[in-house]
Amino acid sequence: MSSALDEDTRETLDAGRETAGAMLRAAQKDLQKVFIFFLVGFLGTFYALRLYIWDFLKRITRAQMSAQVDGEVSIIAQTPFDVILLQAKIGLVVGVVLALPAFIYFSRDALKERGLWPSSPVPVWQLALILLAMATLFVLGVAYGYFVFFPFTFAFLAQNAIAAGFSPTYSIVKWAQFIFLLTASFGLASQLPLVMTGLSYAEIVPYETFRDKWRHAVVGVFAVGAMFTPPDPFTQIMWAIPVLALYGVSLYLAKVVTTARRGSEKMDVKASVRAHWNAIAGVGVLGGALVYAFFEYGGVGYVNDALAMIGSDYVVYAPSSLAVLGGYALLAALAGAVVAVGYFVYYDLDDLAIVEAGVGDPSAIDLADLDAAGVRAAPPEVFESMSEDEVMAAAGDALDAGEKEKARTIVDRFDAVDAAAGDGEDTEGGSEDAAESDASGSGSQSAAGGRSATGSIGDRATRAGNAFFDAFRGDSDASPAADDGTGGDDADGTVAIADEEDDIGGYYTDLQFILESVTSNAFRLVGVFMLVLAGTFGWLYTGGIKRVYEDFLSRLPAQVTPDEVLNVVALHPMEALVFEVKFSTIVAAIVTAPLLAYYAWPALRERDIVRHRRRAVFVWTGTLAVGLLGGFVLGYTTIAPTVISWLVNDAVLANMVIAYRITNFFWLIFFTTAGIGLLADVPILMILLNSTGVGYRTMRGRWREVTVGVLAFAAVFTPADVLTMFLVTIPLMVAYGIGLGVLFVLTLGGRRDLSPARGADV
Structure with a gap:
């Protein structure tokens, strides 16, 4: 595992382990005091939940519900230990949160030794004021959540579930986790601006750190969301996006207070007014x-x-x-x-x-504070003090901020300054140095368009910048040869690339080329995808899912009464909404796939992946649609009712109370209806691919990659449990095996494919 990490990451991890060990040793004599903080938080939370908080949360949940909706909502415990284990879990979290500041305080000596404690003294009254403001904002954020956001949200979610024909029967564990997650989110969101601005103003964490490490903040926010939100990507995104938006606002506020503090001696409020x-x-x-x-x-x-x-x-x-x-x-x-x-x-x-x-030291100018015009007007000393990597990093930051002209100007100015520096060295070197420069630079000029050897850094920056912008624009005509200023690679490199066409690198190159070719049509693809997703979700949300459900129940055999299967429950407040979004996403992806194939077809032909003309897309779409619809009809009319009837009869004979969870019941219906069509399409798709030049031996040799792709698909678009992932993956891989068997017969064991295949291995 360590070999997969770069040197900086390993050093950071080692430093973190050393710091944690030093903090434990420094706070060892005060661990009893830390434990007291933990115990107070744990026991206080445990008994507060038992005596007061549960009833308060139930009142908040039902506050804005109508009498009809309120009568349908119930909160249940799925196991005898749900309540007490949940109380203990919440108490542990609160205890750790209370004990952590005390632990950091008692281990401050270790932090001071490593330079992690504030270098400039911060008055106690300022710290107290910051802590008071943080607590106040936390209380305000939580109060907003409990008295404004939660009542409307739970009323909306419960009404949505009932309108779809489900019973909002919330598991106390999932319900409480959802509430406390949002509570923590509101508390964090409300104080994030103060935390960042306070740390920046006190120079505990400079503003530049927050600005330069924003990518780390994005990764951290999504990592925290993955750890503490329900195991569903949509819920994680819904949690992360508001926090990231507040991070952006906080970053701006941090810049304001930092600028005000550093320029306090120059501040003249009267002059500004x-x-x-x-x-x-x-x-x-x-x-x-x-x-x-x-x-x-x-x-x-x-x-x-x-x-x-x-x-x-x-x-x-x-x-x-x-x-x-x-x-x-x-x-x-x-x-x-x-x-x-x-x-x-x-x-x-x-x-x-x-x-x-730039007064006295022009190199101190920060390019991040300038626009494109400012970069063009900046003195050359700014770029003379920068390395090529720093220039490309600054250009990348400008691109991330949507300032393409500024990014291009940064690279051009660096190239021009570097070229001027090279010309100056050639002029000052005398005739002997000039002759030597001519001798050594002739090859460079012939390869780089007449530039001297001393200007090679600028050339590399220009070429790297051009490649950077070409990749950003998605230019389909950009190629490695076009970006290379040397006029072409040697024969050995060309042969090596050709020999690796069938390796992972070759496939990655093909995929990159295809993706770049559809970039110009990305707006249409995204537009169609979003329209289909919004339309499907709107239809499901306005009662479509209930109509489909009732129609499906009418097809069940007479021995299975509707009352036995009508009790479909939502254990999580957002379960119905998340299912509707997931189902809409799958429908949108299926509808958009033919359009994606249509736009990518010319690139597929150019890379010799397919052989037919683009009109073959319509044949493919029609063939796959027939297989999908045929399998869906078979599943909807025969397979799904048979499977559901068998399961219901089995439960009834065992005298069980039937209450199906939304996620499990409707995904079972989906897998036994549309899933049959998707399984039928797998062999059909393999035959179509073989007819375009993808050989039988290639499909047989790449079964591991196909398995990984199917597992990734199942992880995203199915309920979040391992059993369901394998219930989806295994039938798809069986269908893949059937497709291989059919191709084995049609291609005579791979000796004669339906179309001449590309690559020497086929």
Whole structure:
């Protein structure tokens, strides 16, 4: 495993282990105190849950539900140990959270030795103020979740499940985990701006660290979401996106306070107000006018009507007198003016920081603070002090920010400065050095278009930049030869590449070329995919899934009564919604696949993967559609009712209470209906691929890769358990084996494929 990690990662892991060990040794004498914090959190949470919190959470869950929906919702324990184990688990988490700050404090000596403790002294009152603000914001975020977000959310989710014909019978474990997960999310989200701005202002963690490590933050957020959210990718994304949005807002606030702190000696609020008094006054007047217009021209009525439409009991009241209304407008005007003053003070400080960064030391200018015009106007010393890797990193950051022109300008300026430096060295070197330069640089000029050897770094930056932008644009005509300024590789390299066409590298090259070829049509593909997904989800959400369910029940044999299978329950508040999204995604992917094949077909022909013309896509689509629909009809009319009837009869004979979970019951129906069609399409697709040049021996030799791909598909689009993954994977691989058997007969054991295959191994 260690060989798969680069040297920096291994060093970071080793340093982390050493730091953790040092912290444990430093806090060893105070571990009893840390344990007391843990015990208080654990026992306090355990008994608070038993005595008060469960009833409070149930009231919050049902707060905005109508009487009809409230009567349908129930919270159950699936095992006798659910409640007590859940209370212990939550208590453990709270205990660890309370004990962690104490542990860090008592191990501060080890952190100081490693330079991980704040280098500049932070007054106690500032720390206390930061902690108080964090606690206040946490309470506000949790209060918003419990009194605003949760009631509407649970009412919506329960109504959605009932409209689909399901019973919202929530497992107490899943229900409580969902609530506490969102509680922690609201607490984290509410204090993230303060944490980042406070750390940046106190220089505990510089603003530049938050800015430069944003990719690590994205990975960390998704990793935390994968660990603490329900095992479903959609729920993880729903958790991660708001946190990432707040990270962006916090990053901007951190930049504001950092700029204000570093430029506090240069700050001149009066000068900023005098320079922008008209804009500040305009913002204040606009804020007051908007508040006045809201109350005076029916805004209160619109808001109350909207609240009533969503079932809320909250009401907004209009001012009781004209004086109160004037007071509201005046407060809004003052708030707008204060915000405008803060903005213009920061704006002036930011401009001053950019200008003064190059005074006396032009290389101190940060390219991240400049736009494309600023990069073009920057002094050459900025680029002379940078390495090629630093330039490409800066260009990459600009591309990530959507500033393509700035990224291109950074690379061009570096190339120009480097070329000028090379020309200057050639001029100063004298005739002897010039002759030597000519002798050594002639090969470089012939290969790099007349550039001297000293300019080779700039050439490499230019070529790398061109390749970088070509890959970003998805230019289908970009090739390694086009990016190479040497005029072509040697014969040995060409032969080596040709010899590896059938290895993983060759397949990766083909795949990259195909993906680049469909980039120009990505908008259409995404548009079709999203339209189909939205349409399918809308149909399911508005009762389509219930109509399909009732129609399916009518096809069951007479000995299976509908009452025996109508009890389909949702154990998780979001289970019905997640199933609808997953099913809609599968339908959208199936519908979009033929369009993707149509746009990718020219590239497939150019790489000699297929031989037929593009009109063959219609033949493929029709053939696969017939197989899919035929298998679906067979499964819907015969196989699925037979399987469901057998399962229901078996449960009834055992005197069991039947309550099927949404995920299991509907995926069973899907697998025994549309799944039959997908299985039938596997051999058909293999025959079609063989007719285009994919040989029988290639398919037989690549069965391991196919198995991995099927497992990945099953992990994403099926319920999150290992058993279901194998229940999907095994039939698909059996169908793949049947396809190999059919091809063995049709191709005479691979000796004569339906079409001449590409590659020497076929």
